[in-house]
Amino acid sequence: MSENGPYNQPPQNPYGGDGTGGQPPYGQPQGAPYGDAATGGQPGYGQGPYPGAPGQDQGMYAGGQPPYGPGPGGPGGPPGYPPVPPPQQGGGGSKAGLWVVMGGGVVIVILVIAVVVMLVTNGSGDGGEEIAAGPDETSEAPEAEPVEEEPAEEEPVAGGALGDPPHALPTEPCESFTEQIQTDFDLRDSGRKYVSDNSSSCSGLGELPDNNSGDGFGSLEIAYKLPYSASDSPEAASEDLNYTLERIRGEHDSDRYEADDVEVDEELDLGSESYLLVTRSERLGDRLPEATVLLRQDNVVITVTYYLDTTRGGREDLELSDDVQEIMLNAGNEALAALAG
CATH class of the missing domain: 3.40.1000 (Protein Transport Mog1p; Chain A)
Structure with missing residues (x-):
């Protein structure tokens, strides 16, 4: 029996180091069949996937792909716990909403004040017009009032304004x-x-x-x-x-x-x-x-x-x-x- 097995098969490199399509072991650079971009091969582990960074280790904790396929719980991988969602910042949203509400309230107050000022301004303007029109309306009054008031002033000759009866005796x-x-x-x-x-x-x-x-x-x-x-x-x-x-x-x-x-x-x-x-x-x-x-x-x-x-x-x-x-x-x-x- 040969050193390659009981079946007397020629020795083979399980990782294709001779260019026959095998993959190199971990830690070794890939051959031309897999590392040559012209042949469409994929880079093996330990070699950077992007040009300009050969030999860079892309481990699972450095952002690279895990060495054994999808992680637990992922699609196509073994069952496991679902991934933990990233923590959310507590209180940030509520504070932002509070500022929005306060800002909206300030805007409403400013609008109300503006409306009140406009109404007051219009009202004072109307009042000014009425005052200005007043002399024209009352200018004719002095012609009629003396006719009614003069007889009342002459009444003291016949006793003055006595008021409604009964009358009391004069104390003086x-x-x-x-x-x-x-x-x-x-x-x-x-x-x-x-x-x-x-x-x-x-x-x-x-x-x-x-x-x-x-x-x-x-x-x-x-x-x-x-x-x-x-x-x-x-x-x-x-x-x-x-x-x-x-x-x-x-x-x-x-x-x-x-x-x-x-x-x-x-x-x-x-x-x-x-x-x-x-x-x-x-x-x-x-x-x-x-x-x-x-x-x-x-x-x-x-x-x-x-x-x-x-x-x-x-x-x-x-x-x-x-x-x-x-x-x-x-x-x-x-x-x-x-x-x-």
């Missing part, structure tokens, strides 16, 4: 004794007041008119009264006024007034209803000259009484001044104005 009745009243009746002072639950009055003394001689005085009283039966009732106040009017006219059985003494009895245009009477009244046995204005404003009755008197003889010779009706009318206006004030 002597405000009706204005400077003009003190001059008209030649009063010596600004009067003395008297105030109770149902009446309020102011009275004062003055000099005799110039058409009288001797010593004497004139007495002026302005009194405000509420009806006893119903203090807030205009009807009750009207009944009280009519009773006093009939009494001064001498229509009641009384020694104070007589119908034959009435010289003036006329209706005035003051308040709700009003009258002026000039007559004589009995005082201490003598009949003295007297002028009266009876005035009602809603639930209040106003009485302005002026008479002359003397402490000495000749009381029957006293006479009122020629302008008594004028000054009495003016006193009625001032009394009504004091009620409004």
